[in-house]
Amino acid sequence: MPHLDIRLPMRWSDTDGYGHVNNAAMLTLLEEARIRAFWGAPDEQVALGAEVLPSALPTFDGGSSVHTVVASHRVEYGRELPFRRDDVIVRLWLSRIGGASLTIDYLVLTGEDPDGAAPYATARTVIVLVDEATGRPTRIPAELRGSLARFTGEPLRFRD
Incomplete structure:
Protein backbone atom coordinates (compact mmCIF):
# COMPACT_ATOMS: atom_id res chain seq x y z
CA MET A 1 0.00 0.00 0.00
CA PRO A 2 1.41 3.43 -0.85
CA HIS A 3 2.18 5.56 2.18
CA LEU A 4 4.52 8.18 3.53
CA ASP A 5 6.53 7.67 6.71
CA ILE A 6 7.17 10.97 8.43
CA ARG A 7 9.69 10.86 11.28
CA LEU A 8 9.06 13.32 14.08
CA PRO A 9 11.01 14.03 17.24
CA MET A 10 9.05 13.72 20.44
CA ARG A 11 9.11 16.70 22.78
CA TRP A 12 9.17 16.33 26.54
CA SER A 13 6.13 18.63 26.63
CA ASP A 14 4.17 16.05 24.58
CA THR A 15 3.88 13.87 27.68
CA ASP A 16 1.51 14.29 30.58
CA GLY A 17 1.65 13.47 34.28
CA TYR A 18 1.23 9.77 33.51
CA GLY A 19 4.38 9.75 31.37
CA HIS A 20 2.74 9.12 28.01
CA VAL A 21 1.82 11.30 25.05
CA ASN A 22 -1.21 13.39 25.93
CA ASN A 23 -4.26 13.04 23.68
CA ALA A 24 -4.04 16.69 22.56
CA ALA A 25 -0.31 16.27 21.81
CA MET A 26 -1.17 13.27 19.63
CA LEU A 27 -3.24 15.60 17.41
CA THR A 28 -0.22 17.90 17.19
CA LEU A 29 1.99 15.00 16.07
CA LEU A 30 -0.56 14.15 13.37
CA GLU A 31 -0.70 17.80 12.30
CA GLU A 32 3.10 18.03 12.06
CA ALA A 33 3.20 14.89 9.91
CA ARG A 34 0.41 16.17 7.65
CA ILE A 35 2.11 19.54 7.17
CA ARG A 36 5.51 17.96 6.41
CA ALA A 37 3.93 15.53 3.97
CA PHE A 38 1.76 17.85 1.90
CA TRP A 39 2.76 21.47 2.43
CA GLY A 40 5.94 22.51 0.63
CA ALA A 41 8.52 24.70 2.31
CA PRO A 42 9.01 28.17 0.79
CA ASP A 43 11.96 28.46 -1.61
CA GLU A 44 13.96 30.61 0.80
CA GLN A 45 13.67 27.91 3.50
CA VAL A 46 14.60 25.17 1.03
CA ALA A 47 17.72 27.20 0.19
CA LEU A 48 18.59 27.10 3.90
CA GLY A 49 18.19 23.32 4.08
CA ALA A 50 14.48 22.65 4.65
CA GLU A 51 13.45 19.13 3.67
CA VAL A 52 11.60 18.75 0.37
CA LEU A 53 9.36 15.71 0.20
CA PRO A 54 8.07 14.38 -3.13
CA SER A 55 4.55 14.57 -1.74
CA ALA A 56 4.62 18.37 -1.25
CA LEU A 57 1.79 19.87 -3.25
CA PRO A 58 2.07 23.40 -4.66
CA THR A 59 -1.62 24.13 -4.05
CA PHE A 60 -1.02 24.11 -0.30
CA ASP A 61 1.81 26.62 -0.21
CA GLY A 62 1.52 30.09 1.31
CA GLY A 63 0.94 31.83 -2.03
CA SER A 64 -2.09 29.80 -3.03
CA SER A 65 -5.64 31.15 -3.07
CA VAL A 66 -6.79 27.72 -1.88
CA HIS A 67 -6.57 26.89 1.83
CA THR A 68 -7.44 23.83 3.83
CA LEU A 81 3.20 6.05 23.88
CA PRO A 82 5.84 6.94 26.49
CA PHE A 83 8.47 9.62 26.01
CA ARG A 84 11.16 8.47 23.56
CA ARG A 85 14.41 9.95 22.38
CA ASP A 86 14.16 8.26 19.00
CA ASP A 87 11.69 9.51 16.42
CA VAL A 88 8.02 8.67 16.27
CA ILE A 89 6.98 7.43 12.83
CA VAL A 90 3.67 8.73 11.53
CA ARG A 91 2.65 6.64 8.53
CA LEU A 92 0.02 8.39 6.46
CA TRP A 93 -1.83 8.07 3.20
CA LEU A 94 -4.99 9.35 1.55
CA SER A 95 -7.89 6.96 2.01
CA ARG A 96 -10.35 9.11 0.07
CA ILE A 97 -10.20 11.96 -2.41
CA GLY A 98 -13.58 13.66 -2.54
CA GLY A 99 -14.87 16.54 -4.62
CA ALA A 100 -13.45 19.20 -2.28
CA SER A 101 -12.05 17.07 0.55
CA LEU A 102 -9.22 14.72 1.40
CA THR A 103 -9.29 11.97 4.00
CA ILE A 104 -5.91 11.24 5.55
CA ASP A 105 -5.38 8.02 7.51
CA TYR A 106 -2.49 7.56 9.96
CA LEU A 107 -0.69 4.95 12.01
CA VAL A 108 1.55 6.15 14.84
CA LEU A 109 4.54 3.82 15.13
CA THR A 110 8.10 3.60 16.36
CA GLY A 111 11.21 1.92 15.01
CA GLU A 112 10.45 -1.14 17.14
CA ASP A 113 7.34 -1.85 15.04
CA PRO A 114 7.92 -0.39 11.57
CA ASP A 115 5.38 -2.78 10.03
CA GLY A 116 2.59 -1.40 12.19
CA ALA A 117 1.55 -4.65 13.86
CA ALA A 118 0.65 -2.80 17.09
CA PRO A 119 0.29 0.93 16.39
CA TYR A 120 0.17 3.34 19.29
CA ALA A 121 -2.70 5.12 17.57
CA THR A 122 -4.75 4.96 14.40
CA ALA A 123 -6.33 8.14 13.18
CA ARG A 124 -8.15 9.93 10.41
CA THR A 125 -8.41 13.60 9.45
CA VAL A 126 -10.78 15.03 6.87
CA ILE A 127 -9.65 18.31 5.38
CA VAL A 128 -11.63 20.51 3.02
CA LEU A 129 -10.13 22.78 0.37
CA VAL A 130 -11.64 26.26 0.52
CA ASP A 131 -11.36 29.34 -1.63
CA GLU A 132 -9.52 32.06 0.29
CA ALA A 133 -11.75 34.86 -0.99
CA THR A 134 -15.13 33.23 -0.35
CA GLY A 135 -14.36 30.72 2.40
CA ARG A 136 -16.43 28.18 0.47
CA PRO A 137 -15.34 24.67 -0.47
CA THR A 138 -13.62 24.45 -3.83
CA ARG A 139 -13.31 21.40 -6.03
CA ILE A 140 -9.98 19.67 -6.26
CA PRO A 141 -8.56 20.43 -9.72
CA ALA A 142 -7.94 17.46 -12.03
CA GLU A 143 -4.14 17.96 -12.08
CA LEU A 144 -4.01 18.03 -8.27
CA ARG A 145 -6.28 14.99 -8.10
CA GLY A 146 -3.78 13.17 -10.32
CA SER A 147 -0.87 14.15 -8.05
CA LEU A 148 -2.77 13.02 -4.99
CA ALA A 149 -3.76 9.65 -6.46
CA ARG A 150 -0.25 8.24 -5.98
CA PHE A 151 -0.67 8.59 -2.19
CA THR A 152 -4.00 6.73 -1.94
CA GLY A 153 -4.50 3.50 -0.07
CA GLU A 154 -7.09 1.42 1.71
CA PRO A 155 -9.05 3.16 4.48
CA LEU A 156 -8.42 2.18 8.07
CA ARG A 157 -11.01 0.19 9.97
CA PHE A 158 -11.98 1.68 13.30
CA ARG A 159 -13.68 0.09 16.29
CA ASP A 160 -17.43 0.53 16.36
Missing part, protein backbone atom coordinates in the same frame (compact mmCIF):
# COMPACT_ATOMS: atom_id res chain seq x y z
CA VAL A 69 -9.50 23.51 6.96
CA VAL A 70 -9.90 20.49 9.22
CA ALA A 71 -13.44 19.14 9.08
CA SER A 72 -12.96 16.25 11.50
CA HIS A 73 -10.50 14.08 13.43
CA ARG A 74 -10.86 10.56 14.72
CA VAL A 75 -8.20 8.99 16.92
CA GLU A 76 -8.18 5.54 18.48
CA TYR A 77 -5.41 4.73 20.92
CA GLY A 78 -3.94 1.24 20.80
CA ARG A 79 -1.49 1.64 23.67
CA GLU A 80 0.34 4.29 25.64
